[in-house]
Amino acid sequence: MQFTYHAPLAKELFLLDPNIVFLNHGSFGATPLPVFEKYQWWQRELEHQPVEFLGRRFNELMREARVALAQYIHTDADNLVYVSNATMGLNIVARSLRLEPGDEILTTDHEYGALDRTWHFICRKTHAVYKHQTIPVPVTTADDFVERFWSAVTPRTRGVFLSHITSPTALIFPVQEICRRARQAGIISIIDGAHSIGQIPLNLEELGADFYSSNLHKWLCCPKGSAFLYARREMQPLVEPLVVSWGYESDYPSSSRFIDEQEWTGTRDIAAFLTTPEAIKFYEAHCWGTVRTQCHSLAQYARERITALTHLPPLSPDSTDWYMQMFTVPLPLCDAKQLKSRLYDEFHIEVPIITRQNQPFIRASIQAYNTLDDVEQLVNALNKLSK
Ligand SMILES: Cc1ncc(COP(=O)(O)O)c(C=O)c1O
Numbered sequence: 001m002q003f004t005y006h007a008p009l010a011k012e013l014f015l016l017d018p019n020i021v022f023l024n025h026g027s028f029g030a031t032p033l034p035v036f037e038k039y040q041w042w043q044r045e046l047e048h049q050p051v052e053f054l055g056r057r058f059n060e061l062m063r064e065a066r067v068a069l070a071q072y073i074h075t076d077a078d079n080l081v082y083v084s085n086a087t088m089g090l091n092i093v094a095r096s097l098r099l100e101p102g103d104e105i106l107t108t109d110h111e112y113g114a115l116d117r118t119w120h121f122i123c124r125k126t127h128a129v130y131k132h133q134t135i136p137v138p139v140t141t142a143d144d145f146v147e148r149f150w151s152a153v154t155p156r157t158r159g160v161f162l163s164h165i166t167s168p169t170a171l172i173f174p175v176q177e178i179c180r181r182a183r184q185a186g187i188i189s190i191i192d193g194a195h196s197i198g199q200i201p202l203n204l205e206e207l208g209a210d211f212y213s214s215n216l217h218k219w220l221c222c223p224k225g226s227a228f229l230y231a232r233r234e235m236q237p238l239v240e241p242l243v244v245s246w247g248y249e250s251d252y253p254s255s256s257r258f259i260d261e262q263e264w265t266g267t268r269d270i271a272a273f274l275t276t277p278e279a280i281k282f283y284e285a286h287c288w289g290t291v292r293t294q295c296h297s298l299a300q301y302a303r304e305r306i307t308a309l310t311h312l313p314p315l316s317p318d319s320t321d322w323y324m325q326m327f328t329v330p331l332p333l334c335d336a337k338q339l340k341s342r343l344y345d346e347f348h349i350e351v352p353i354i355t356r357q358n359q360p361f362i363r364a365s366i367q368a369y370n371t372l373d374d375v376e377q378l379v380n381a382l383n384k385l386s387k
Pocket residue numbers: 026027085086087088111112114115163165166167192194195215
């Protein structure tokens with residue numbers, strides 16, 4: 001298989017350990033140096049005069065950071081708030097819904113474990129039902145996906161909850177059509193976009209979700225502890241604060257109760273949030289549309305190489321409709337935990353090996369710093385360890 005590839009960015013531009021083949025951007029991201037430097041600059045700015053920074057400049061600084069993010073994802077700055085991570089953003093939504101006994105939240109069997117737990121917790125308290133619709137792999141067409149998912153909607157369905165890009169299977173789900181149908185049916189749509197921003201273009205107005213949360217610290221390469229929660233304007237009155245602080249019954253209300261209640265949740269380091277405009281600038285300066293297309297071509301090559309080795313079919317057609325910079329493929333039966341440890345201990349390769357429905361899988365992430373050699377090292381290691 002002849003394939004030439006030049007990594008769009010040098011690994012030295014990131015703070016990553018040069019001795020590790022890092023194929024797991026998907027778990028916690030990695031931040032480029034100029035963005036990290038801006039983050040530390042904000043931290044110093046805060047420490048220089050904490051009262052001026054948090055007491056007087058807070059609202060204006062947070063608003064500027066929201067405006068830059070809102071422009072990038074095509075919505076209004078008052079429709080989103082910064083939160084520490086997608087888990088928190090989605091907890092805010094889940095815990096705000098007034099579910100009644102017997103109400104159903106429809107989801108898929110590809111969701112992130114921590115969020116499955118969130119919904120179990122809510123449903124245990126409210127006697128609502130968290131209902132998983134099976135989405136068999138390999139997936140085939142968007143229509144087939146939508147029909148299959150939608151066939152599990154009942155008159156008791158209050159909400160649909162699904163990932164835009166799934167964690168275990170790394171698949172891009174066609175969520176826009178689900179959101180459209182949900183809106184038409186009066187069902188609340190809640191999208192877990194933890195892996196989306198930065199990896200795929202995002203237009204929240206077009207997408208039409210009622211609620212959407214994405215991590216900025218994954219594929220937008222922001223510092224850790226940065227994410228956003230979007231709430232469609234009409235849905236904002238539904239949202240309660242997870243942490244009640246001064247913004248509740250504010251003495252100085254702004255035009256948005258949603259922003260007042262969610263933005264100030266007590267004293268915290270907001271440097272990671274304020275760094276978002278810098279990350280967006282970095283992406284624009286590096287023509288990120290091209291970068292992600294290049295990364296996809298390496299992901300595509302890696303997927304082909306691994307499936308050629310295992311003779312096991314990939315989870316989706318070979319299309320950017322289904323995967324972008326991250327892919328999951330099955331592995332022959334093995335001890336997944338041991339394989340992951342051996343890849344790391346013997347080959348210095350950081351890559352997740354997971355077990356799903358008793359089948360081991362590998363999920364590889366390709367970011368701008370990954371090289372063809374990273375992929376070759378992974379394929380060679382898998383080959384050696386399979387013998
Ligand atoms: C699909 C999905 N949702 C939510 C999360 C949670 O992210 P965080 O721990 O940053 O809240 C992850 C993390 O990997 C994820 O993959």
